[in-house]
Amino acid sequence: xxxxxxxxxxxxxxxxxxxxxxxxxxxxxxxxxxxxxxxxxxxxxxxxxxxxxxxxxxxxxxxxxxxxxxxxxxxxxxxxxxxxxxxxxxxxxxxxxxxxxxxxxxxxxxxxxxxxxxxxxxxxxxxxxxxxxxxxxxxxxxxxxxxxxxxxxxxxxxxxxxxxxxxxxxxxxxxxxxxxxxxxxxxxxxxxxxxxxxxxxxxxxxxxxxxxxxxxxxxxxxxxxxxxxxxxxxxxxxxxxxxxxxxxxxxxxxxxxxxxxxxxxxxxxxxxxxxxxxxxxxxxxxxxxxxxxxxxxxxxxxxxxxxxxxxxxxxxxxxxxxxxxxxxxxxxxxxxxxxxxxxxxxxxxxxxxxxxxxxx
Amino acid sequence: xxxxxxxxxxxxxxxxxxxxxxxxxxxxxxxxxxxxxxxxxxxxxxxxxxxxxxxxxxxxxxxxxxxxxxxxxxxxxxxxxxxxxxxxxxxxxxxxxxxxxxxxxxxxxxxxxxxxxxxxxxxxxxxxxxxxxxxxxxxxxxxxxxxxxxxxxxxxxxxxxxxxxxxxxxxxxxxxxxxxxxxxxxxxxxxxxxxxxxxxxxxxxxxxxxxxxxxxxxxxxxxxxxxxxxxxxxxxxxxxxxxxxxxxxxxxxxxxxxxxxxxxxxxxxxxxxxxxxxxxxxxxxxxxxxxxxxxxxxxxxxxxxxxxxxxxxxxxxxxxxxxxxxxxxxxxxxxxxxxxxxxxxxxxxxxxxxxx
Numbered sequence: 145x146x147x148x149x150x151x152x153x154x155x156x157x158x159x160x161x162x163x164x165x166x167x168x169x170x171x172x173x174x175x176x177x178x179x180x181x182x183x184x185x186x187x188x189x190x191x192x193x194x195x196x197x198x199x200x201x202x203x204x205x206x207x208x209x210x211x212x213x214x215x216x217x218x219x220x221x222x223x224x225x226x227x228x229x230x231x232x233x234x235x236x237x238x239x240x241x242x243x244x245x246x247x248x249x250x251x252x253x254x255x256x257x258x259x260x261x262x263x264x265x266x267x268x269x270x271x272x273x274x275x276x277x278x279x280x281x282x283x284x285x286x287x288x289x290x291x292x293x294x295x296x297x298x299x300x301x302x303x304x305x306x307x308x309x310x311x312x313x314x315x316x317x318x319x320x321x322x323x324x325x326x327x328x329x330x331x332x333x334x335x336x337x338x339x340x341x342x343x344x345x346x347x348x349x350x351x352x353x354x355x356x357x358x359x360x361x362x363x364x365x366x367x368x369x370x371x372x373x374x375x376x377x378x379x380x381x382x383x384x385x386x387x388x389x390x391x392x393x394x395x396x397x398x399x400x401x402x403x404x405x406x407x408x409x410x411x412x413x414x415x416x417x418x419x420x421x422x423x424x425x426x427x428x429x430x431x432x433x434x435x436x437x438x439x440x441x442x443x444x445x446x447x448x449x450x451x452x453x454x455x456x457x458x459x460x461x462x463x464x465x466x467x468x469x470x471x472x473x474x475x476x477x478x479x480x481x482x483x484x485x486x487x488x489x490x491x492x493x494x495x496x497x498x499x500x501x502x503x504x
Numbered sequence: 505x506x507x508x509x510x511x512x513x514x515x516x517x518x519x520x521x522x523x524x525x526x527x528x529x530x531x532x533x534x535x536x537x538x539x540x541x542x543x544x545x546x547x548x549x550x551x552x553x554x555x556x557x558x559x560x561x562x563x564x565x566x567x568x569x570x571x572x573x574x575x576x577x578x579x580x581x582x583x584x585x586x587x588x589x590x591x592x593x594x595x596x597x598x599x600x601x602x603x604x605x606x607x608x609x610x611x612x613x614x615x616x617x618x619x620x621x622x623x624x625x626x627x628x629x630x631x632x633x634x635x636x637x638x639x640x641x642x643x644x645x646x647x648x649x650x651x652x653x654x655x656x657x658x659x660x661x662x663x664x665x666x667x668x669x670x671x672x673x674x675x676x677x678x679x680x681x682x683x684x685x686x687x688x689x690x691x692x693x694x695x696x697x698x699x700x701x702x703x704x705x706x707x708x709x710x711x712x713x714x715x716x717x718x719x720x721x722x723x724x725x726x727x728x729x730x731x732x733x734x735x736x737x738x739x740x741x742x743x744x745x746x747x748x749x750x751x752x753x754x755x756x757x758x759x760x761x762x763x764x765x766x767x768x769x770x771x772x773x774x775x776x777x778x779x780x781x782x783x784x785x786x787x788x789x790x791x792x793x794x795x796x797x798x799x800x801x802x803x804x805x806x807x808x809x810x811x812x813x814x815x816x817x818x819x820x821x822x823x824x825x826x827x828x829x830x831x832x833x834x835x836x837x838x839x840x841x842x843x844x845x846x847x848x849x850x851x852x853x854x855x856x857x858x859x860x
Binding site: 196197198200201202203204205206220221222223224225227228275276284285286287288289306309310311312313314315316317318320321322324327360361362411413414416417461463467474 | 558583586587589590591592593594595598600618619620621622623624625626637638640660661662663664666668682683684685686687688724773793794
């Protein structure tokens, strides 16, 4: 009974008025003018007023209805994208539908400005069991595009088939993406390695190509193609050892960096946060820089060094280019009795900050 | 005592109402925050689990959807990306469907979507009812609870773990992820219902091959499955497809080595797995990136010996379902049907198919 009354009130309110009704769009908000909105119809305002982003069998745009100053108003859930063909339909029972088309202006032509800033590893000589590449961009990129725009080419220009594990691994800003070379073609003892062979072969030359038409987050292609040529050498199955590192300690009273030199490149991303410095007063705050093709780690303290005994604390999850961890190779050979695995989460290397500095 | 169909329905509805009270009673109402919406799963009592890789958290949502579905039914939404784009007021190339999952109670389908492809992409959760009508699941005022996976702001800024799969199994939410930095496994186990600040414990998963080489191997996707009256997960590594791991071994802080029961070929990425029964036999259906949809025999998995030798294709027998091409997501719809998101390029359909 109540619903019938509401429906009658609704129809009464619209009678004689729908013919003058019109649809306006201002600032992305749609309003029905020339029609006094009264009680909401039983099936909701969407049953008389709907906005469609396109033609054909599509559902209406999501959004919120309200009556503002007597005008039925629809606010889309999201700002409608540039260039959309929008159709707003107002249709009350017993009256002809009113439809208005809004072709939203297209966005201004985009200028290509985003480029590849760097690809890690920096070196042009990689082990056959290389595990990762990090592609760093100057601005945020579009997700879901990686495998259409990254190619690994042999010396003759032929592509290596499916060399990467096709899982997009971005950072939060979409400015760095990690390419994992298919671990099934690296790890020893797998059918997939025997069947497909390694992605990288010793002695061969390859080029990692990042196509120019990869869109950034605005939809603009890159400013230019990027190529990283490299040569492949024997697989590296030797875990990094902290005892092989060369520590150059600065003098007390200065803010000069502590410098650690490695005998081989280590993982760029992990070097940013897997080494810490602890001093007489506890953890030392400072800035990290990675240099010399990821063979050098420099740490500049926020405060001048104080003389005393220090420790370089290294997480054993730190990897080299082939995914070998501190004290543990990428794939542990359980037949190899010489293999020793390090299970503690960190290892430490002591060093001294003296009045004149020192070298370990 | 035999109950009439009406009495059974009434009993089920009554149970659902009680469970509904239990769920909403434990999950505070309010605005649920999502930075991204990726992998989806259902916990008991119609609670939707959403993996938020950017926010490094798992969100449990009471979507208030516990009305049992009538038997039968099916779903077909053609051109689902175009439809989602129209609803969200953008072009189809700005829509990415991250996951689809079926509510096993109501058989409504839930879809996690990104509107946009840059870092400012907006996550949206949508529900498709039996008629194919799509509505948004509003997060403005919803019963929810969230658990953080990261250690907080001190975590390295650029490090992110992409949640590739999550499932509720025996009182735990298991979360598989892949880091954009270190190559290691960290299958996370979080007691459910979520407790405040319970971020769960990591389990190291190892993989042995050829009886010799062992790797700390990330799990990409998995499905719970009972083998010899014991709950296991069947897991697909990033480096080789299928292993079994007893749930009893998945203890917080433990190191577990999965037993390889099938190697299904190279240059392939397993996407989704379901288990089902047909004609009294158990099967696994697995969607893959480049090797189509595989149907594996899942009876007597306890009798298969671990694969310890290199062979091209070994272990559990399987067949490739020829007419299922371009399947990107897969979930069980009911006892006789699966839900698939399939198609070519941007033209994707969401539909139910008979279980093969």
